[in-house]
Amino acid sequence: MTRGSKISRALDVRALRRCLLVFTTPIALAAWVGATVGTAQSANFLSTMTRYPESSGEALYDAICQGCHMADAKGSTGAGSYPALAADSKLEAAGYALLVVVQGQKAMPSFGYALSDEQIAAVVNYVRTHFDNDYKDEVTVADVEAARR
Amino acid sequence: MYQAMTSLGHAADSTYVGPIELPGDPKGASILILGAGLAGMVAALELRKAGYKVKVLEYQKRAGGRNWTLRGGDSYVELGGARQDCAFDEGLYINPGPWRIPFHHRALLDYCKRLGVRLEPFIQLNFNSYLHASTAFGGKPQRFRHVLADYHGRVTELLAKAVNADRLDDEVSAQDKEVLLASLRAWGTLDRDYSYRPGYFSSEVRGYEKAPGGGVDGAPLPSTPLAFEDVLSSRLWRHLSLPLQHDFQHTMFQPVGGMDMIGKAFFREVGDVIEFGAKVTAIRQNENGVTVTYVSDGAEGVRQASADWCLCTIPLSILSQIELDVGAPMRAAIDAVPYAASLKIGLQFKRRFWEEDEAIYGGISYTDLPIAQISYPSTDYHKPGKGVLLGAYSFGLPATEFTSMTPAERVALAVENGAQLHPQYREEFENGIAVAWHRVPWTLGCFGLWNTATRAAHYQNLCAIDGRIVLAGEHASYVNAWQEGAILSSLDAITRLHKRVVTGK
Structure with a gap:
């Protein structure tokens, strides 16, 4: 970009x-x-x-996720690390990725409040099919709704 | 002591009760302190004085932690590798982290006093600064005093109408009614008929169209209030109450020459016990003591340090990734606290146009643009030459979006945003430096974000002593994001730890 x-x-x-x-x-x-x-x-x-205005997975990744996970999704390390999302076997479980985005995890804040179900599905699907990830089972808006509960 | 303080009217402002007392002999006990921010250095100073053998491990090459100032000649490399070389002129700076001290942050102020840190006023409230909403008033920024006067004037006018129409008779006695009306007139600068209108009363607050002058042409002309519906729909009123809140009430202070004067003062006291460039990778404890493994960026590689006790001030964003021998409750607490996004950008201009052109001396302008705030220097007024202002200070979503940009993009956006309040930006801008806190290698975020539920579930477990380990820092306080929280947390932690050391309980 x-x-x-x-x-x-x-x-x-x-x-x-x-x-x-x-x-x-x-x-x-x-x-x-x-x-x-x-x-x-x-x-x-x-x-x-x-709310975040971006709608495509790529735009959402560029505006939000890359702040910590970096443009190449390889993460970064200082006194602590931001984990790589590139070639990340944890992403095989779509539900896990959804939960992390919706609820946050450890120091990562939740983003569920600021993104629509469509946006969350888009960004999760984007990350799961880019950066050397190739998980073809798309998450749906219904999956996001379930993850919010 | 608390009772004495209360009777003097002090205690309600602060839980600080004066210099810490740590009576009893620790009998040569040793303590390893992790982190040389304010929490860590307060502990090092006080525990060494109390008789402990003290060693501090710090990841950075400098002491102070988030107590930090960037000046010309400094360079800063953020996560991801982008390097910024600060090009400010001599004497100009920004404080990327804390930048102001409320008068009731008594612990921090006491250390400033004891360590000889000179303070000067920080201007929080400036009636001549701007409030800006990009869709209101044609995008033209409004002076704080205009919005203030017109909001108060119209609201008190409405209230006076209701009182005069006997609409509040159930709420206000006949006797109080007169007093209330008098107070509304005074507060809202209303006319004798309780209306807020262009005239000398309202101009006394909002300022004149033509100011009172001298000599033959000295007669003033009153100014005209903004339309009330515009004031309401602009939502600029939301900025009016901020400087009235306790954390932002005058008097506020800043150290002369930059916030890091505080960190430097602590460093003068305890610098000899700090080892820099130490990245902690594991914290182990057993019944006999604590062993910390760390990677030294010197030639030594992996090293270990041991002590009887450990005070850990590492931010939870990092501590949650470190091997740590503590029980499940503290572990869960460490994992429960997300870290806030925040961004500050310093911009250097060829001249102090905000003073020269607009009579803005210190204070803050607020906008709904992503930069959120522009803050003008509180010192060196009328100094010839260049000037640096804080060109962005945002949180939440815009801060997250700024974090995702390169430093050059952040600065460019701050200039573009700021030019909507100050068109002079386009001519006068020279250079800038941007700190997005999620990219700061030694914090991975700005400060710990608690909410009611996580407080209830985890806060006590975070603060409790676990074996030989206790945590401290702004995250272990109710004064989050403030230096005062780090210091109060540290003083509380070492008080409890010392008691355990000398009494065995």
Whole structure:
């Protein structure tokens, strides 16, 4: 992906925010800019903010996942590591991938609050069929609904 | 002590009760401290003073942890390998992590005092800064004081109407009614007929169209309030209450010269016991002590260090990946805390146009754009030459999206966003540096995110001493994301640990 297209994608985020206007409630904003209290991570804050605008699996990966798992999905290591998603045998179990995206895992925050069922299915299907992964059984919106329960 | 503090009106602000006292002889007990951030260095300072043999292992080549300042000449390599060389002029900086200290963060302020860290005011609230909503007012940023005055004015006007129409008689006695009306008039700068309108009353808060001047042409012209429906639908009112919240109330402070003056002051005290470049890979304990395995980036390769006790301040984002001999409850707690996304970008400009052109001296402008905030330096006003401002400070979704960009893309977007508030950006911008906290190699995230459910299930288990190991850091506090939380957590952990050492309980 070129730099220019990534920036324009970021500007699309801004355009979306123009439509939605509501960033957050003052109380939740305070929680985020300073001490995170109680339910700061709950839907209370972010559901009123916005949702990620991207719809394709690739665009969602580029906007969200690659922040930690990197553009090549090979992860990265410092004092700790972000695991590689490339050639990842754990992804064979589609339900596992769905749960991690919906609920988070250890230090990884949940993304279920900010993505629709369609988006979650798209990004999981994308990762499971790219980066040297070749799992052809697609997850469906119904699978995502089940994972949210 | 607590009672004495309460009677002085202090304790409600803080649980800090003054310099820690650790009575009793640890009889030469040794402690290994993991992490040389504020939590780790507070513990090193106090435990050595109390008679412990202290050693600190730190992954980075510097002390301070998230207490961190970037200046010209610094370079920073994030996860993924992107390197940024900070090109700020001499004396200019940003604090990528903590950057302000509330007056009631008494533990941190006390250490600043004891360690000789000079403080200056941090401007949180600036009535002349901007509030910006990209779809409201034609995308034109509004002055904080205009939104404040017009919101208060119109709301009090409405309330006064309700009172005068006897609509609140069930709630307010006849006697109180008069006082309430007087207070509404004063608070909302209403006219004698309780209306908020262009005039000298309202202009006293929102400012004049033509300011009062001197001499023959000195007569002012009042300003005209914004349309109330525009104020409401813009949602700019949501920024008005932030500086009223306890964590952001003036007085706020910053160290003179950069937040890392605090870390450097601690380093002067305990630097001799810190080993840098140590990546911890395993923490083992038995009834006799603790052994930590680490990879040294010196020539030595894999090494081990042992001690009677261990205070671990490693962020949970990393600790959750390290082999660790603790019971299931602490393990579950370590695994239960996700880490927040956050982003800061420093931008250097050819001149301090926000002061020269717009009379903005310190403070913060807020926007609904991904950058979320622009903060102007709280110091060196009118200094000739270049200036650095904080060109983005965001959390949540936009911070996650920024993290996924390259540093150059983040800076470019911050300039594009910021130019919507300050068109001068286009002419004056020179260079920038972006820190996305999920890419920081030694934290893998900004701070621990607790919620009500995880607090209830895990917080006590995270804080409890497990055999010979105890955890500390902002994650083991209710003051998350603040340095005060790291210090209060550390003081509590070493108090409990010391008691166990000297009493065996």
